[in-house]
Amino acid sequence: MYKIVLLSLCIFCTSTAFAGSDELTRGEYIEMWKEEAVYQMATHRIPASITLAQGILESRDGNSRLAKEGNNHFGIKCHSDWDGKRIYEDDDQRNECFRQYRNARESFDDHSDFLKKARYAQLFELEMTDYKGWARGLKECGYATSPEYAKSLIRIIEENNLQQYDEQGVQYAQRKEVPDRKETSPQARIPQSPDRKSAKRSATTSQDDRTEITLAGNHEINVSDNNIKYIIAREGDTRESIAREIDLNVLILNRFNDFNAKTELKAGDIVYLQPKRMRAAQTEYVAVEGDTWFSISHAKGIKLKQLCKLNGATPESPLQPGTKVVMKKQ
Numbered sequence: 001m002y003k004i005v006l007l008s009l010c011i012f013c014t015s016t017a018f019a020g021s022d023e024l025t026r027g028e029y030i031e032m033w034k035e036e037a038v039y040q041m042a043t044h045r046i047p048a049s050i051t052l053a054q055g056i057l058e059s060r061d062g063n064s065r066l067a068k069e070g071n072n073h074f075g076i077k078c079h080s081d082w083d084g085k086r087i088y089e090d091d092d093q094r095n096e097c098f099r100q101y102r103n104a105r106e107s108f109d110d111h112s113d114f115l116k117k118a119r120y121a122q123l124f125e126l127e128m129t130d131y132k133g134w135a136r137g138l139k140e141c142g143y144a145t146s147p148e149y150a151k152s153l154i155r156i157i158e159e160n161n162l163q164q165y166d167e168q169g170v171q172y173a174q175r176k177e178v179p180d181r182k183e184t185s186p187q188a189r190i191p192q193s194p195d196r197k198s199a200k201r202s203a204t205t206s207q208d209d210r211t212e213i214t215l216a217g218n219h220e221i222n223v224s225d226n227n228i229k230y231i232i233a234r235e236g237d238t239r240e241s242i243a244r245e246i247d248l249n250v251l252i253l254n255r256f257n258d259f260n261a262k263t264e265l266k267a268g269d270i271v272y273l274q275p276k277r278m279r280a281a282q283t284e285y286v287a288v289e290g291d292t293w294f295s296i297s298h299a300k301g302i303k304l305k306q307l308c309k310l311n312g313a314t315p316e317s318p319l320q321p322g323t324k325v326v327m328k329k330q
Contacts, residue, residue, distance in 0.1 A: 041169030225281035279328030
């Protein structure tokens with residue numbers, strides 16, 4: 001699917017004080033899917049580095065429409081043998097048919113199965129750690145049309161040290177073991193579209209917009225003034241424990257709440273189970289003593305980045321009591 005590669009710098013992003021974007025960083029994508037890539041390597045003998053690099057390249061670090069709405073991380077088209085759900089996207093031609101999966105894990109499984117086709121058989125004669133040979137072979141076998149495809153995969157692997165996961169996969173293979181596959185894995189949770197028209201109607205739906213949320217514990221789900229589901233943290237709750245309870249990756253939970261890797265929850269804190277909105281329910285708010293841009297953003301359910309943008313501020317900007325804070329566009 002990937003035709004034109006426009007990669008200048010592959011920056012391995014680390015956590016910042018506040019999540020500044022609704023998109024996954026490359027580092028977050030790798031953290032999400034490294035264990036799945038090792039599992040696929042141990043099971044199918046496909047280098048984990050190749051699986052990760054292809055996912056990164058084809059899905060734009062998990063941020064493409066195909067990945068968010070169709071759980072398709074590898075740009076695999078329908079082809080004549082596909083009888084599952086479909087999603088449509090412009091590629092070589094307009095409205096081409098791509099495979100749509102119930103969750104992202106299915107995409108990783110299907111990617112491995114796809115590479116078992118006869119046209120890719122020569123790749124399995126290579127050493128499992130020969131990611132360069134695999135990258136060149138994928139291009140030669142016609143996986144992608146970009147003339148720079150192999151070079152792009154190799155660059156992504158080496159700049160992000162993805163070959164370290166090949167070493168893990170080889171260790172499992174040498175022991176003739178397959179790593180345990182976690183019962184829960186990061187995945188998009190969206191209703192599947194029954195037909196082409198429905199797929200188009202879901203264009204604005206993303207993995208963040210979950211309409212069904214099930215709690216494993218005893219927290220009560222509340223709904224904010226601007227229609228966001230949330231819970232109130234209890235003593236002993238952590239970001240990780242709540243993420244497990246709602247079957248969501250903690251990196252996504254952080255993004256929903258503008259948390260960072262060091263955020264510690266206190267009893268009484270709001271924890272949103274869906275993304276905060278681009279606007280609050282009220283038009284304006286008057287700051288009081290102790291307010292910060294983050295505390296207002298969190299109390300009112302508006303994205304921190306958007307709140308700061310509306311007010312010409314940054315998350316670190318001082319906020320004086322009595323300041324009129326704009327909460328949505330006039």
